[in-house]
Amino acid sequence: MVDSIVAATDGSPAAAAAVRWAADDAGRRELPLRIVHVVEHWPYGISAFPPPGWQDATAQAGEQVLAEAVKTATGRRPGIDVTTGLAGGTPAEILRDLAGTATELVIGGRGLGGFAGAVLGSVTLRVAGHVPGAVVVVRPGGGETRDEVVVGVDDSPECGPAVGFAFEQARLRGGGLRALRAWQVPLHAFMPETVHDIAGIRQEQQRLVADALAPWRERFPEVEVVQEVTCSHPVPALVDVSAQAGLLVVGSHGRGALGAMVMGSVSRGVLHRAHCPVAVVRA
Ligand SMILES: Nc1ncnc2c1ncn2[C@@H]1O[C@H](COP(=O)(O)OP(=O)(O)OP(=O)(O)O)[C@@H](O)[C@H]1O
Ligand SMILES: [Mg+2]
Numbered sequence: 001m002v003d004s005i006v007a008a009t010d011g012s013p014a015a016a017a018a019v020r021w022a023a024d025d026a027g028r029r030e031l032p033l034r035i036v037h038v039v040e041h042w043p044y045g046i047s048a049f050p051p052p053g054w055q056d057a058t059a060q061a062g063e064q065v066l067a068e069a070v071k072t073a074t075g076r077r078p079g080i081d082v083t084t085g086l087a088g089g090t091p092a093e094i095l096r097d098l099a100g101t102a103t104e105l106v107i108g109g110r111g112l113g114g115f116a117g118a119v120l121g122s123v124t125l126r127v128a129g130h131v132p133g134a135v136v137v138v139r140p141g142g143g144e145t146r147d148e149v150v151v152g153v154d155d156s157p158e159c160g161p162a163v164g165f166a167f168e169q170a171r172l173r174g175g176g177l178r179a180l181r182a183w184q185v186p187l188h189a190f191m192p193e194t195v196h197d198i199a200g201i202r203q204e205q206q207r208l209v210a211d212a213l214a215p216w217r218e219r220f221p222e223v224e225v226v227q228e229v230t231c232s233h234p235v236p237a238l239v240d241v242s243a244q245a246g247l248l249v250v251g252s253h254g255r256g257a258l259g260a261m262v263m264g265s266v267s268r269g270v271l272h273r274a275h276c277p278v279a280v281v282r283a
Helices: 013-029 054-076 091-101 122-127 159-173 198-219 234-242 265-273
Strands: 005-008 033-039 082-088 104-108 133-138 149-152 177-183 225-231 247-251 278-282
Touching (some): 005 013, 005 091, 013 033, 013 104, 013 133, 013 159, 033 091, 054 082, 091 133, 149 159, 149 234, 159 177, 159 198, 159 247, 159 278, 177 198, 234 247, 234 265, 247 265
Parallel strands (some): 005 104, 033 082, 104 133, 149 177, 149 247, 177 225, 247 278
Antiparallel strands (some): 133 278
16 A cells, blocks of 8 residues: 555645645655545434435535645645545544554644634544544644654653654654653652652653653654753643644553543643644554
8 A cells, every 4th residue: 555644624724724734744755645525424413314415415515625625735735646535424433544544644623613712623632642653633823834843752652653753754854853851740759758869850851761762863863853851741841842843743642451542631731732733643
């Protein structure tokens, strides 16, 4: 099978931003771009009452959405190879299946539906972090022109693929990589009888980051890396540096059987608040 980048669109401005991001990355990676639109089977969420002509009308509207998205992609990157796919079913389920076979899946942070004030749509939340591989979530406006890549580093097994994805993006963009680890002083550290070697802890945190990066530094020697360890909660720390970044990469932070089914609070937190596109990478 040919490697390809898949972008999903529902015709919304956020999805258009996702298509632009995907077109840029297809150009950088020299891969084809596949744009997909999913037509929901049943208009009322129950398998009854389709109005006459429903299927034809939605398919026609879907083709229109795809044609617009192709224009957006080729307008952004004229040289790329673009194909389209119109599928029928439940968007989150279809996109989860597609993510498993694509180099990466690119989606908008929200879509056409949702409610006023919603930051993330239900499809976004049901796809990002729930499938193996990389799901890039793009919101209109932020970070499209900056090149630095930021990756959040922790001690979970999920971290490796995220760090690898970040190195690859940094190499493609040529803008350097910032690896950030945020750690917090536990509550018991403030008890009067506890003595902590804070300098030692800091040093150990630096070592942990260095260890996580070591195999990837060897594989991507051309990538310039800045290693940062900060004493704060990871979400605000990552959100802060995302303001200067073109892409923020996090693991989905799944641990064990239950962990594999839910997205970690850090991934969820940065998806809500990051100033640039976010890649959630799962092993
Ligand atoms: N029918 C669809 N076909 C293809 N991609 C879709 C479809 N629906 C959503 N997406 C993708 O998922 C992203 C997020 O959309 P989502 O549906 O989660 O947000 P929403 O419409 O604002 O909220 P909700 O649907 O939960 O009311 C879109 O930008 C798009 O990339
Ligand atoms: Mg929607």
